[in-house]
Amino acid sequence: MNLALRDIRHQWGRFALTTVGISLLLMIVMGMGGIYRGLIHEATLLIESVGADFWVVQRDTRGPFAEVSRVPTNLVDRVSAVPGVEEAREFIYHTVQREREGKPLRMGVLGLSWPSDQGKWLPLAAGRPLARNHFEMVADRSLDLRLGERLRIGKDTYTVVGITHGMTDSGGNGFAFFTVQDARAIQLDLPGEALRLERAARRDRVEDQDLGKVQPALLDRASSSSPEIPVLPLGQISAVMARFKAGADPRSVLAVLGSWPDVTVRTREDEKELLLLGVVERSQRQLGLFKALLTIISTVIMALILYTLTLDKLHDIAVLKLIGASNCIILGLILEQALLLGALGYGFAYLLGQKVFPFFPRLVVLTGEDLLQLAVIVLAISVVASLLGIWRALRVSPSEALAR
Numbered sequence: 581m582n583l584a585l586r587d588i589r590h591q592w593g594r595f596a597l598t599t600v601g602i603s604l605l606l607m608i609v610m611g612m613g614g615i616y617r618g619l620i621h622e623a624t625l626l627i628e629s630v631g632a633d634f635w636v637v638q639r640d641t642r643g644p645f646a647e648v649s650r651v652p653t654n655l656v657d658r659v660s661a662v663p664g665v666e667e668a669r670e671f672i673y674h675t676v677q678r679e680r681e682g683k684p685l686r687m688g689v690l691g692l693s694w695p696s697d698q699g700k701w702l703p704l705a706a707g708r709p710l711a712r713n714h715f716e717m718v719a720d721r722s723l724d725l726r727l728g729e730r731l732r733i734g735k736d737t738y739t740v741v742g743i744t745h746g747m748t749d750s751g752g753n754g755f756a757f758f759t760v761q762d763a764r765a766i767q768l769d770l771p772g773e774a775l776r777l778e779r780a781a782r783r784d785r786v787e788d789q790d791l792g793k794v795q796p797a798l799l800d801r802a803s804s805s806s807p808e809i810p811v812l813p814l815g816q817i818s819a820v821m822a823r824f825k826a827g828a829d830p831r832s833v834l835a836v837l838g839s840w841p842d843v844t845v846r847t848r849e850d851e852k853e854l855l856l857l858g859v860v861e862r863s864q865r866q867l868g869l870f871k872a873l874l875t876i877i878s879t880v881i882m883a884l885i886l887y888t889l890t891l892d893k894l895h896d897i898a899v900l901k902l903i904g905a906s907n908c909i910i911l912g913l914i915l916e917q918a919l920l921l922g923a924l925g926y927g928f929a930y931l932l933g934q935k936v937f938p939f940f941p942r943l944v945v946l947t948g949e950d951l952l953q954l955a956v957i958v959l960a961i962s963v964v965a966s967l968l969g970i971w972r973a974l975r976v977s978p979s980e981a982l983a984r
Contacts, residue, residue, distance in 0.1 A: 602925035618943035632821035664828030691763025707742030718742035720754030734769035882965035922962030
């Protein structure tokens with residue numbers, strides 16, 4: 581005869597409510613760890629997916645993911661000419677927020693070096709990769725854009741030709757993939773009046789110089805668009821992404837690129853470290869603090885519940901002692917209830933989390949290591965929480981059975 585199970589059947593309502601409450605707390609603790617793992621996954625997803633071995637970014641910046649970086653487009657040709665480089669491509673990444681159907685739409689804009697990169701590596705859930713150099717986009721499912729929908733960004737309208745799944749940045753924003761030319765146009769988009777004022781100011785500066793007075797034709801050139809004026813800098817991109825040639829020595833390639841005074845080279849591991857130590861680290865500390873607090877709260881609640889259950893059966897415990905039951909039997913009664921409460925709470929927390937976590941606004945990733953760690957913590961909580969009830973039960977005198 582198992583005294584713990586018989587006692588639970590006697591007070592099954594209270595035990596069931598307690599189990600539900602503990603399972604909800606443990607589900608949140610489980611979710612905290614899953615959100616942290618999700619942050620790591622989202623922060624490193626793009627770095628792992630694009631297939632680059634290293635990035636060449638603006639000097640002394642932590643770009644292109646952790647910080648804004650600006651390099652000229654002709655840097656692609658310079659990197660391609662370095663011995664040991666298999667391929668170099670343009671890379672543009674930035675975040676924009678627009679309005680769609682009266683609601684804010686925030687997305688990470690990624691420029692693909694079309695036509696060499698049409699986005700065939702993307703995990704498409706529907707549609708196709710980019711097939712044209714302009715006015716097409718592939719959007720992540722989290723942006724809630726429909727296949728075939730036309731979205732106006734800046735001065736141009738883009739058609740959604742593909743839908744991806746699970747492609748989000750470290751901020752939880754869904755990615756939208758464009759060609760490099762379109763991504764640059766979105767990034768540098770200015771109102772028509774701002775462009776007119778900038779060209780007028782450029783013309784005034786030339787007109788005030790002697791060269792403008794001697795050669796009036798320069799005034800018309802100054803009023804032209806920026807790409808038509810040779811003295812103005814080339815278009816800029818966020819970085820150049822490249823891969824090592826098979827059999828090449830990565831250290832020698834990085835040494836050559838590292839000697840250039842205008843750029844900094846970041847390997848795949850460097851970018852991961854910059855993101856995890858910068859973007860994710862503070863979130864990790866915050867989530868860890870909440871996880872620790874909820875664990876302590878769970879311990880306190882379980883201890884109080886078990887203590888209350890023990891108080892309710894003090895007379896029964898006194899009777900057991902009166903008929904010769906040992907302290908080990910009393911200890912086992914309370915400890916078994918605590919372990920059963922923890923096990924059921926953990927099991928219900930896991931099952932409930934599988935249904936609830938997909939609806940969280942941030943990705944929740946549950947790993948076997950984290951689940952095992954939490955199981956050990958729940959076991960420790962159950963044992964510690966039972967100590968208060970055990971202490972009270974051991975103080976019961978057999979004579980108290982005769983008090984009623």
